Amino acid sequence: MAWGACTLLLLLLLVVLGAGGGGGGGVHCLEVTRSRRALQRRHHLRSRAESGATILELRHHGGGGGGLGKSGERSREEELGGLFSSDAARVSSLQRRAGGGGGSWAEDEAAAAAATGRVPVTSGARLRTLNYVATVGLGGGEATVIVDTASELTWVQCAPCASCHDQQGPLFDPASSPSYAVLPCNSSSCDALQVATGSAAGACGGGEQPSCSYTLSYRDGSYSQGVLAHDKLSLAGEVIDGFVFGCGTSNQGPFGGTSGLMGLGRSQLSLISQTMDQFGGVFSYCLPPKESESSGSLVLGGDTSVYRNSTPIVYTTMVSDPVQGPFYFVNLTGITIGGQEVESSGFSAGKVIVDSGTIITSLVPSVYNAVKAEFLSQFAEYPQAPGFSILDTCFNLTGFREVQIPSLKFVFEGNVExxxxxxxALYFVSSDSSQVCLALASLKSEYETSIIGNYQQKNLRVIFDTLGSQIGFAQETCDYI
Structure with a gap:
């Protein structure tokens, strides 16, 4: 893929904004701004082509700080730091599990979703999360959940809640759903839960017919506890009877104002496994780059006619590893920066996780250091700035009217680019563009597993074919509203 025209790239607080166009060279372009109102508007940017590269005018807008929070810029950076720390903790948790060491939308869009099987996926910014969310029907109500390909189980917060994170909107109330039922300890789903979570002990409550309880915990200290139950699930007009999920009455963590998580991982209780008869073990998503007034989509099933991809789908083989959790592995064989191949012995390890619930892509040190060195070489004309949280390659762009951004390309097994x-490519930490960082992070050890995060998956159709054991990619403008 290449891009001949650049649109606005503004990455303020919880979200990233920007999109690409049609053919061009190995350079992306951006505009930076200090105005919060600019986040809500589209801009027509002046650009020109020189020697196969696209160059964009860099315009700075006057005025005060970003206005993102009651305490101004400092509170915004503190919140970002907390979110990135949580992302780093998630990465550590995935390493441990992988054995690697240490809202609402326009009525016409909703109708189209029901007709085509698309579930709208939006930025979680309004719910104070850097992840992507989808709203589904559950037992006659609605739940807005984080789309997570590394989770074995879908869970939502339930009333009455003993200890819950601050959710926007009502909790799911089992008493209001006539189709809700708790699963007993002797159910096959309870057995599958114990296998998936590794909690063979303590999964049953008291009483003559004890219910199946669950505990999901993460390395950053977040968790969800409750009972395993089933109810009707509605997805884009499709009703799934007897859908098994976690009804959580004690939940804490960086889940923002969401209801919980949608488990799309490779396990017996994931949404994908439970809907195998309806959708054949195939799903895909397209993550939107904007904070508001747009949505991407989650598609269940293999009907490619509902995609809006502008390039052919290219597939790479999915690496099967049943002992390493519910993750989706592929082999990363190379990375190019501005068309230049990065040389690193770390590519020999190959295996990486494609994950919708991790934000920033994390690479093993040897690969990250090689990527960093090449990026710094091509971006040498711009002064460096201090690192921020997990992002250590940052720049001060306040004095520039134009910026050329080297393209970033992953190469997977089968020469899939x-x-x-x-x-x-870049993350705007400061709204005045004085701290703009390469949106990649380094893992601590060569023995860990690299993770492709959602920040680098925007404006792509990513297809997970579990029966065909392959993952596909295609360019798609994920801006449906």
Missing amino acids: VEVDSSG
Whole structure:
């Protein structure tokens, strides 16, 4: 993929903004701004082509700080730091599990979703999360959940809740759903839960017919506890009877104002496994780059006619590893920066996780250091700035009217090339563009497993074919509203 025109790239607080166009060279372009109102508007940017590269005018807008929080810029950076710390903790948790060491939308869009099987996926910014969310029907009500390909189980917060994170909107009330039922300890789903979570002990409550309880915990201290139950689930007009999920009455963690998580991982209780008869073990998503007034989509099933991809789908083999959790593995064989191949012995390890619930892509040190060195070489004309949280390669762009951004491309097994959208290359920490960082992070050890995060998956159709054991990628403008 290549891009001949650049649109606005503004990454303020919880979200990234930007999109690409049609053919061009190995450079992406951006505009930076200090105005919060600019986050809500589209801009037509002046650009020109020189020697196969696209160059965009860099315009700075006057005025005060970003206005993102009651305490101004400092509170915004503190919140970002907390979110990135949680992301790093998630990465550590995935390493441990993998054995690697240490809202609402327009009525016409909703109708189209029901007709085509698309579930709208939006930024979780309004719910104070950097992840992506989807709203589904559950037992006659609604739940807005984080789309998570590394989770074995879908769970939502339930009333009465003993200890819950601050959710926007009502809790799911089992008493209001006539189709709700708790699963007993002797059910096959309870057995599957114990296998998936590794909690063979303590999964049953008291009483003559004890219910099946669950506990999901994460390395950052977040958790969900409750009972295993089943109810009707509605997805884009499709009703799934007897859907098994976790009804959580004690939940804490960086889940923002969401209801919980949608488990799309490779396990017996995931949404994908439970709907195998309806959708054949195939799902895909397209993550939107904007904070508001747009949505991407989650598609269940293998009907490619509902996609809006602008390039052919290219597939790489999914690496099967049943002992390493519910993750989706592929082999990463190379990375190019601005068309230049990065040389690193770390590519020999190959295996990486494609994950919708991790934000920033994390690479083993040898690969990250090689990528960093190449990026610094091509970005040498711009002054460096201090690192921020997990992002250690940052720049001060306040004095520049134009910026050329080297393209970033992942190469997977089978010579499958996937170019990262321009909005996924850099992260704006400061709204005045004085701290703009390469949106990649380094793992601590060569023995850990690299993870491709959602920040680098925007404006791509990513297809997970579990029966065909392959993952596909295609360029798609994930801006449906």
